[in-house]
Amino acid sequence: MTDTPRPAARPRPAPGGPEPLGTASRRAALRLLDAVLRRGEPLESALAHATRALAGGPDRGLAHAIAAETLRRMPDLDALIDSATRQRLPDDAKARSALRVALVQALALGTPQHAAISTVLPLVDGGPRKLVHGVFGTLMRGNAKLPEVPTLPPAVAERWRANWGKDVAEAAARAIAAPPPVDLSYADPARVLPDATSLAAAHARVPAGSDIATLPGYDAGEWWVQDIAASIPARLFGRGSGLALDLCAAPGGKTLQLAAAGWQVTAVELSESRAARLRANRDRTGLAFDIAIADVLKWSPATPGDAVLVDAPCSATGIFRRHPDVLHRAHGGIVAEMADLQARILKRAAAWVAPGGTLVYATCSLEPEEGEVQIERFLREHPDYAIRAVTADELPAGIAPEPEGWVRTLPGMLEQAGGCDGFFVARVQRASA
Structure with a gap:
């Protein structure tokens, strides 16, 4: 952003004239926001439908x-919008949504003011159009700015x-200021990009916005994207040759x-659609594994596994840096619903571990109900299991195990190196027969 005063926004063309170039992309952006905020859909899941009318990839x-x-x-x-209106607009008002889209372009994405407003005004009619134009103009003339560190939803x-303290909440706010870097996991540690940052064996970190398909080794299937x-979780099994069951496996990292x-x-x-990503990753990398399209609450393996990974469905609040929609979708009800599902999956998976075998439970959640609380309950209900403590040398540099023997990654960890997603990981071992 700049301190230079901005000119007033240019008015839109007369009603009935052709829409300014780029209006269709803004209309699709409004559809995406409506899918997330009103219907609770994940942003990525809503993308295909919301952008179906757009001509090409750049517009999407x-x-x-x-x-x-x-x-x-x-x-x-919203704080800017509320500062420029006499009466607060309802959260779901079309005018508020249109103003959000116009303002974020002008104040965060570098879109010229006239383009930011002229491509949004055709999306509202009548009085709301005048309101949007007036509020936008007032804020631009007042040299409105967004804070460098975004504000988390209250x-x-x-x-x-x-749950985690003031410092972690502040680190989370800093973490959403910009998209994070991209991490790559390698099948062969010896093939890691030599000029990339590496935080662990078989790991490389490249800048946000990197053109993934053009990086060395993509076509050869040497790596895959994975925070x-x-x-x-998979690192904690080490090398092995026995049967491993990966439950809820897609996208397959x-x-x-x-x-x-x-x-x-x-x-x-x-x-089935998510399993298609598993197959695509298998084809690209040449790594061998079997795929079962099944509900783990109904499916059972033919034989117990020496290693069982429960990468459980969760609220996904830990991946908010890459998927900011979870900040607005994952309320307490969803956390409780996911925690119940995790408990049922863990109960079934416990029976599929061979005596002496290992189970790793993981969620990309920052909610204790989907992590610490869950594994403590599991251990109370399954006396034949015990924590197999994680050691520091099993983890990436800068991440340490908790005193209880499990792993909790939080906002603020690895911050100087680009951060990491929020995860809970616990490794438990079944007693030998």
């Missing part, structure tokens, strides 16, 4: 960028402060890790 990318940045900055955008900030924290480490892997996935 712009719609996604506008929606994602709006979700990163929404409390601060309910999220309160919950994370209560450093997401690589921890952990499956690929297990296969690369020598395990004979069966990846279980409920969704």
